[in-house]
Amino acid sequence: MNMIYRLILLCLWLGLVSSFAEDLIFHIPTPNRALFDGTEEGNKAFFAPTTSGIWQSGRYGCTRTAGWQFHEGIDILWTQRDRKGEPSDPVFATADGVICYINDKPGLSNYGRYLIIGHRIEGIELYSLYAHLSAIDSEVSLGRKVLAGAPIATMGRSSNAARIAPYRAHLHFELAMVINEHFDDWFQTRKPGQINDHGPWNGRNLMGLDPEALFKEQWRLGKAFSLLDHFKHQDIYFKLKVDSPSFPWLKRYAALIEPATSDDQSQSAEISSYELSFNAFGLPVAAKPLFGKDLEKSKLWEVSYVNEAIHKAFKCSKKIVPKGDGYQLSSAADEWMDLLTFDVSR
Incomplete structure (x- = not known):
């Protein structure tokens, strides 16, 4: 069994992070806290819009193309810029976990440069995805444990699709389930001749839930928040x-x-x-x-x-x-x- 496959199993079964399970809480993965402002201005300051300019298009769900297009995550707007006008917000791990995947080749995905962290919370496997990064911290490596709030990357505009304008710079953030750890076998069987560059971490194999709803429920309930109850409700x-x-x-x-x-x-x-x-x-x-x-x-x-x-x-x-x-x-x-x-x- 090669090292990469061992790592896939570690991330998918998450045995090595089970000791954190009872204490995990979710953190917003950037310094932007406007989500909890509760006002229209707060929403505009938190969600990055598409080229439509509508802030709602940065939310999760049926938020694009007049409700016909699904957005499987949230786009968190920049709060800091460097001297060149590029976003410089640090990106943090949303919860305790282990680094499962790093894509440092922006041209291979419309996520651009991205990474995935695996979490096990109340017996539920959840994976956080951080996309459009400009850089990944040098200490971040496959299989490494990270704590909630630890810096892991820098916000950017990387993508292999349409250029992201500086004013729209954002972190695309997902909280997702992995559909099947044998995705690559399924892909080779069902899509012969096609190329899968990302193994089980292909976007087709991730199904996201609404991070905004989760963050707000946790904010409302505090220590009483339960991920399992969030699923049940x-x-x-x-x-x-x-x-x-x-x-x-x-x-x-x-x-x-x-x-x-x-x-x-x-x-x-x-x-x-x-x-x-x-x-x-x-x-x-x-x-x-x-x-x-x-x-x-x-x-x-x-x-x-x-x-x-x-x-x-x-x-x-x-x-x-x-x-x-x-x-x-x-x-x-x-x-x-x-x-x-x-x-x-x-």
């Missing part, structure tokens, strides 16, 4: 019954599996499948074990519940589409579920 957009008693995601996110009741087990002693619950932006936030077969034989998964209000309200989050009297996954979401349930051992 997400509004559910839809549910899927998945015809498999085991796939990698269940092992990594066992903390999100609901306990079985005696009524659940009345049909069978063994789990036959799971019902996954997804929030408004398609993040799996809960799993319920099912006993006894009730999926159609030809289906690997099927939609079992839809929140109609969320489906109508969130234009960018169309994971499901109407079919007859019900719903099915969109083609893009079907591929995404194929990744989530992919098991290299089968």
Whole structure:
């Protein structure tokens, strides 16, 4: 087993940072604290807009292209500049963790120069991503433990896509789940001939939750904040019954599996499948074990519940589409579920 693969396993299973789990709190990863101002001016000072000039476009969610485009993170505006007018804000680790990935080649990603830190909090694996960096601190290296608030990089404007103007300089920040640690195997199988430069740290393999909502809930609750409760209180957009008693995601996110009741087990002693619950932006936030077969034989998964209000309200989050009297996954979401349930051992 080579060193890189060992490191991937360390980051994905996060055994080496478990001792921090009970004490972790989240920090905003730059000196910008305007998020907690509670005013329009505070929001304008915190969120970096797109070229539209609308500050809301720097938020997470259906915030771009009149609500049709999803932004999987937040863009935190600069507060400091150097003599050349470039952003010079330090970037900090949002929580205790371990450095999982460093991309120091901006031309390989629209994230530009970026790094990822892995965290284990209340049994939940979470990964923080810091993008568009101008520089990464020399002491930051793969596998290194970092503490919340530790300096890790400097804000910048790096990207392989459209140039980021100095007035829009920002840190693109995500808090995400890894969908499948075997992403590279899935990619080579499903996308033959295509190149994956980032292994399991490819953006396709990351699913983000809303950092703004998390920061504000923690600010409101203080020490009473719980990441597990934050997941449990997400509004559910839809549910899927998945015809498999085991796939990698269940092992990594066992903390999100609901306990079985005696009524659940009345049909069978063994789990036959799971019902996954997804929030408004398609993040799996809960799993319920099912006993006894009730999926159609030809289906690997099927939609079992839809929140109609969320489906109508969130234009960018169309994971499901109407079919007859019900719903099915969109083609893009079907591929995404194929990744989530992919098991290299089968």
